Amino acid sequence: MKRIAAIHDLSGIGKCSLTAAIPVISAAGIECNPVPTAVLSSHTGEMEGYTFLDLTDNMQGYCRHWKSLGITPDAIYTGYLGSLSQIEVVKNIIDDLSSTDTSVVVDPAMADSGIMYKGFTADFASAMKELCRKADYILPNITEACFLTGAEYKTEYNKQYIESIISDLSSLVKKGVILTGVSFSPDKIGCAVFDKSNSSVSYYFTEKYGGVYYGTGDLFASAFTAGITKEFSLNESAETSLEFVHKSIRETYLAKTDTRFGVAFENHLNYIYEKYGRKI
Numbered sequence: 159m160k161r162i163a164a165i166h167d168l169s170g171i172g173k174c175s176l177t178a179a180i181p182v183i184s185a186a187g188i189e190c191n192p193v194p195t196a197v198l199s200s201h202t203g204e205m206e207g208y209t210f211l212d213l214t215d216n217m218q219g220y221c222r223h224w225k226s227l228g229i230t231p232d233a234i235y236t237g238y239l240g241s242l243s244q245i246e247v248v249k250n251i252i253d254d255l256s257s258t259d260t261s262v263v264v265d266p267a268m269a270d271s272g273i274m275y276k277g278f279t280a281d282f283a284s285a286m287k288e289l290c291r292k293a294d295y296i297l298p299n300i301t302e303a304c305f306l307t308g309a310e311y312k313t314e315y316n317k318q319y320i321e322s323i324i325s326d327l328s329s330l331v332k333k334g335v336i337l338t339g340v341s342f343s344p345d346k347i348g349c350a351v352f353d354k355s356n357s358s359v360s361y362y363f364t365e366k367y368g369g370v371y372y373g374t375g376d377l378f379a380s381a382f383t384a385g386i387t388k389e390f391s392l393n394e395s396a397e398t399s400l401e402f403v404h405k406s407i408r409e410t411y412l413a414k415t416d417t418r419f420g421v422a423f424e425n426h427l428n429y430i431y432e433k434y435g436r437k438i
């Protein structure tokens with residue numbers, strides 16, 4: 159069985175980070191090995207009074223033990239990181255645990271809707287850019303892409319704007335850039351996929367529902383990393399991830415639940431299993 163090391167926080171409420179990565183990667187028929195970066199009582203968006211236990215000091219020894227067990231992940235997937243020093247630790251872990259066959263996927267989770275998540279600064283974005291240089295694939299949303307490149311954040315834009323951001327990001331990575339949250343019309347949203355092997359940009363869209371849906375970036379990146387690890391193409395992995403997230407958002411939108419608590423992805427894990435689970 160293939161294995162993915164997922165370097166993320168564990169948030170008790172909100173269905174994001176590890177509570178998204180573990181079920182999605184498992185449904186794909188891949189072992190998910192978590193490297194918890196922090197333990198929070200909930201994610202930090204639109205939530206007050208959450209608890210936060212930083213695990214930076216635990217991470218290096220945790221992964222050194224894996225190394226002593228002869229563990230080499232097929233992919234290393236990083237998401238929300240709680241501090242600048244944690245980025246340095248994650249860079250070392252990638253160097254220690256990966257082989258030439260290990261895919262490195264970095265989701266530079268730090269911002270959305272034009273602003274940084276609570277507690278993050280411009281310094282964090284610079285450090286995250288350095289982490290992106292270790293990646294085969296990165297999956298920023300448009301806000302994160304702007305913080306990484308210095309581009310102006312816009313809510314209305316055209317293909318030229320998107321492709322100029324992608325072009326700036328492409329020098330950071332080895333294989334591809336998946337820019338999420340791309341929308342050229344009020345009723346459609348999706349992603350732009352840059353394949354560095356042939357310099358092509360492909361677009362995928364689904365229906366757009368109003369509202370902010372927490373954890374969907376993590377669900378998308380988890381499904382994407384699973385697809386790549388099962389050796390589906392970059393474009394196929396991105397398209398499946400988008401469809402999976404779309405199904406989960408649609409159900410949540412129709413149920414009118416409090417979106418701070420995450421989307422109803424559980425009922426759509428069968429889609430991931432059908433797409434990826436059967437392939438060795």
Ligand code: PXL
Nearest residue numbers: 174175201202203238373376
């Ligand atoms: O989904 C991204 C994410 C992950 N983990 C924590 C977060 C967020 C976004 O707000 O706060 C703790």
